[in-house]
Amino acid sequence: MSDPRLPKLVFVLLLALGLLQWAHVYPLLPDVMASHFSANGTPNGFQSKPAFFALTFVILGTSAFVAFITPRILANKPPERINLPNKAYWLSPERREETIRFFRAQMGWFGCAILFVLLYCTSLAINANLSLARRLDSAAMLYVMAGFALFSILWCIFFVRHFMKVPAHSAGKSQS
DSSP: OOOTHHHHHHHHHHHHHHHHHHHHHGGGSOSEEEEEEOTTSOEEEEEEHHHHHHHHHHHHHHHHIIIIIHHHHHHTSOGGGOOOTTHHHHTSTTTHHHHHHHHHHHHHHHHHHHHHHHHHHHHHHHHHHHSSSOOOOHHHHHHHHHHHHHHHHHHHHHHHHHHHOOOTTTTTTOOO
16 A cells, blocks of 8 residues: 555556647647636636646646655655654654655655646636637536545545554554
């Protein structure tokens, strides 16, 4: 469960699928695109097509940062700079590598979730620009955001619970 290669592979596949979709629809999109929408799906902000995709690439970079750079930053921090339940146990020299591997895997999955939401929202905006009505599917956006909120809550619970557990034979030695 803590192999960081799987979320990295899923991340790359999601990104590749998104880029393929964009390459396919780019020539079909108008030169000036609706890029911001009100809660009811009506466009209320516009950008040139190149600006829309440039900004989208910058925003997608945030998911890559969360997934891959944040764990590297954590790996280089001294234990006293990391706030973690039972950190004396989890960041001890014999467990630190396993703990960092867990960070990398879990942050990778969180980055995949962020990437999915960003790609889905971009796809909704693209679809709105391809339709005559130029309306965003607000209900679909709401469902995806609710799903992401639920995922985030469950992810946080899983993450914290992992570090709350200390094997019984080590519980008395490593509390912090």
